[in-house]
Amino acid sequence: xxxxxxxxxxGILALIDPPHSAAQRAxxxxxxxxxxxxLLASVLVTEFPHYRTWxxxxxxxxxxxxxGLASLTSGKGQLxxxxxxxxxxxxxxxxxxxxxxxxxxxGILPIxxxxxxxxxxxxxxxxxxxLIVACLSxxxxxxxxxxxxxxxxALLEQYQRLRAEQRRADVLDERTRIAREIHDVLAHSLGALxxxxxxxxxxxxxxxxxxQAVDALATAQRMAADGLAETRRAVHALRVDTLSLGxxxxxxxxxxxxxxxxxxxxxxxxxxxxxxxxxxxxxxxxAQEALVNAAKHACxxxxxxxxxxxxxxxxxxxxxxxxxxxxxxxxxSSSAGGYGLTGMRExxxxxxxxxxxxxxxxxxxxxxxxxxxxxxxxx
Numbered sequence: 360x361x362x363x364x365x366x367x368x369x370g371i372l373a374l375i376d377p378p379h380s381a382a383q384r385a386x387x388x389x390x391x392x393x394x395x396x397x398l399l400a401s402v403l404v405t406e407f408p409h410y411r412t413w414x415x416x417x418x419x420x421x422x423x424x425x426x427g428l429a430s431l432t433s434g435k436g437q438l439x440x441x442x443x444x445x446x447x448x449x450x451x452x453x454x455x456x457x458x459x460x461x462x463x464x465x466g467i468l469p470i471x472x473x474x475x476x477x478x479x480x481x482x483x484x485x486x487x488x489x490l491i492v493a494c495l496s497x498x499x500x501x502x503x504x505x506x507x508x509x510x511x512x513a514l515l516e517q518y519q520r521l522r523a524e525q526r527r528a529d530v531l532d533e534r535t536r537i538a539r540e541i542h543d544v545l546a547h548s549l550g551a552l553x554x555x556x557x558x559x560x561x562x563x564x565x566x567x568x569x570x571q572a573v574d575a576l577a578t579a580q581r582m583a584a585d586g587l588a589e590t591r592r593a594v595h596a597l598r599v600d601t602l603s604l605g606x607x608x609x610x611x612x613x614x615x616x617x618x619x620x621x622x623x624x625x626x627x628x629x630x631x632x633x634x635x636x637x638x639x640x641x642x643x644x645x646a647q648e649a650l651v652n653a654a655k656h657a658c659x660x661x662x663x664x665x666x667x668x669x670x671x672x673x674x675x676x677x678x679x680x681x682x683x684x685x686x687x688x689x690x691x692s693s694s695a696g697g698y699g700l701t702g703m704r705e706x707x708x709x710x711x712x713x714x715x716x717x718x719x720x721x722x723x724x725x726x727x728x729x730x731x732x733x734x735x736x737x738x
Contacts, residue, residue, distance in 0.1 A: 362398055362445060369442075372435035383432040387439070390429035394442045397422035401449065415450075416458035422446040423466030423491070430487050431473045440487050444494035451498020452505070463495045542702055548586025550651040551618065554658075555579040578618060585614075604639040604673075605631060605666060608646050612664060615650045622661040623650075629668030638729050641706045642666070642675045645714070645727040648703055649677035657681055657723065677725045681718065703727065 370391060378384050397418045404414035426443030443466035450462035467488040474484045559575035562568040605627055612625045646664060653662050660680040667674040704714045712729035 362442075365441065365445075366395060366398055369435070369438045372438060376435040378432050378434040380433070383434070387429055387432050387434070390425040390432075390439055393425035394422050394429075394439055397425065397446075398442070405453075416454050416462060419446040419450045419454070419462045420465040423450075423462050424469050427466040427469040427487065427491070428473055430470060431477060431479055431483065440490070443487070444490050447491045448494040448498040448501075451495045452501045456499070459495060459498065463491050466491045545586070548582065550655065552579055552582050552586065554654050555582060555618065582618070603631065604634055604642060607639070607643050608664065608666060611643070611647055611650065615654070615662070619654050619658070621654075621659055623664065624661070625664045625666075627666045627668065632668060634673065634731060637710060638673060638731055641710055641712065641729060642673060642727060644706065645675055645703050645725070646677060648700075649679075649725040652725075653677070653679040653723070672728055672730050675727045678719075678722050681721050681723055 378387060400418035401415060401422065404410050404418060407414075423443045423446035426439045426441065426446065430437045430440030430443070447459070447463045447466060450459040454462070470479075470487050471484060473479075555575055556579055559572045559579065562572040562575060609625055612623045615621070616623050649664075650662065653660070657679045662677065662679040664678075665674075665676045667676075700714070700716050707714050707727055707729060710729050712727065714728075715724075715726045717724065
């Protein structure tokens with residue numbers, strides 16, 4: 360609209376102050392018509408991307424040439440030189456560099472050629488081309504800024520997409536982590552609870568020991584309460600442990616001794632140190648799962664737990680006797696589902712750790728090992 364308004368204004372001024380020469384009037388009329396047609400064509404080709412690549416430079420070149428030619432006439436019609444600058448500006452903004460330079464040359468050559476033939480002053484031969492070149496330079500700067508703005512917008516959109524994907528991945532990771540926590544807590548609590556209820560049932564049906572059965576059921580009730588508390592803790596996804604790993608395992612060992620009345624030893628080696636919460640939690644869950652498996656498949660047999668603090672790794676080993684039965688009959692992996700060892704392996708694998716579980720002579724051994732950073736603060 361601005362270009363057409365300027366075009367109409369120049370036309371009115373040209374009618375008010377026309378050239379004295381009939382030849383110049385004819386040149387102005389022809390240039391005015393050419394600028395109008397080129398202006399209309401430049402607007403139309405922008406609506407058709409297929410023709411824009413070659414149509415827009417041609418339309419702008421015609422506009423620049425007509426405006427440059429009209430600048431050498433007298434009267435107000437010479438203001439058409441403004442459209443030579445507008446064409447150079449538009450070409451610099453909307454076309455590639457070779458096409459933009461061609462449009463500027465199309466506006467400058469008529470000025471030099473016609474000016475040399477008509478004896479134009481140096482100010483005309485230098486001033487108008489300088490105006491066209493300045494408009495071309497300004498157009499290229501506008502194009503650079505626009506390209507930079509488009510790239511920034513594209514990068515911002517890509518960054519927002521990546522942020523959204525990262526948030527989605529974080530949510531999925533957190534859901535997976537909480538699901539694994541709930542599974543481990545329930546597997547430990549319900550497994551131990553099942554053993555206790557089974558013992559109470561045996562006391563009632565086989566031995567008619569009501570008092571002992573009541574004690575066993577009371578213990579099962581406490582275990583259910585403890586399991587519920589642990590489940591709440593997992594749901595809230597606590598990321599830090601209030602106790603050290605050694606203290607946590609010691610508490611688990613003491614609880615196991617009290618529940619199942621079996622000897623359980625716990626030893627540590629190496630300098631005790633503070634561990635990342637995910638490492639401590641993975642080893643703690645492994646110890647709990649191994650103790651539950653020992654209670655299920657080697658009832659009454661002693662258990663030995665050892666925690667080794669290495670320079671670059673942590674190792675937990677849980678060993679229990681197989682009660683004289685073949686390994687196949689007492690192997691935790693042969694129990695229904697066998698998801699305990701699978702869950703432990705999955706948890707350790709996520710932390711680049713390993714889990715080995717299997718028979719060793721007349722024992723069943725579970726060994727979990729995790730790498731740790733060397734810059735962890737020594738406790």
